[in-house]
Amino acid sequence: MSYLFVVMTVVLTVAGQLLLKWQVGLVPPPPQAGGALLGYVVSMFFRPWVIVGLAAAFLASACWIVAVSRFELSRIYPFMALNFVVVGLLAVPLFGEPMTRWKLVGLLFVFVGLIATSRG
Template sequence: MSHLYILLTILFTVYGQIIIKWQVGLAGAFPQNSIDKVHFIVKLLLNPWVLSSFACAFLAALSWMAAMTKLPLSYAYPFMSLAFVLVMFLSALFFKEPVTLAKSVGLILIVLGIIVSSQG
């Protein structure tokens, strides 16, 4: 069950990142004028999708607290790096962001690091 809490933390976190990117992309360029900047941010903060990402951040925190009751931090925290892996794949899928060789090698190193750190 403790690994399920980590998985939920990762999934809620990744959802929030993808939704924020999507909605910010739809909102357009960040304005230059100070008043327009405030209006831009307030509009995003009231956006139901953005609010859902905040709700998921809260759920991620709750899931993480549950995981921390069961596992040592030094064991559990490296698994959070899987969020990088999921975000890269989903950003390539949804936003057509490039998956370069350097990014791929970096993700392989992240996964190898998780495997090594989870062993001891």
């Protein structure tokens, strides 16, 4: 049951990142920096799905607090690498991002590293 909090941390983190990417893709930032960029960022905080994405990140943090209270950090922290793998894979169908050979190799290295470090 305790591993559920680790899984929920990953799921909620991934969901939050994907929601934020989806929303910023709908409203591209202004080309100039400064006040316009700051206004853009502030306006994003009022978009309902951005709020949901930030709430997911907050809930992921709450799950992580429970997880680290029940496990050795060195045992569960490698699972946070799953965020890179899952987001990297889901960005292809959801946002049309390319999956290059090098990205795939990198994701495989991350996954193999996760397996190796979780056994130690």
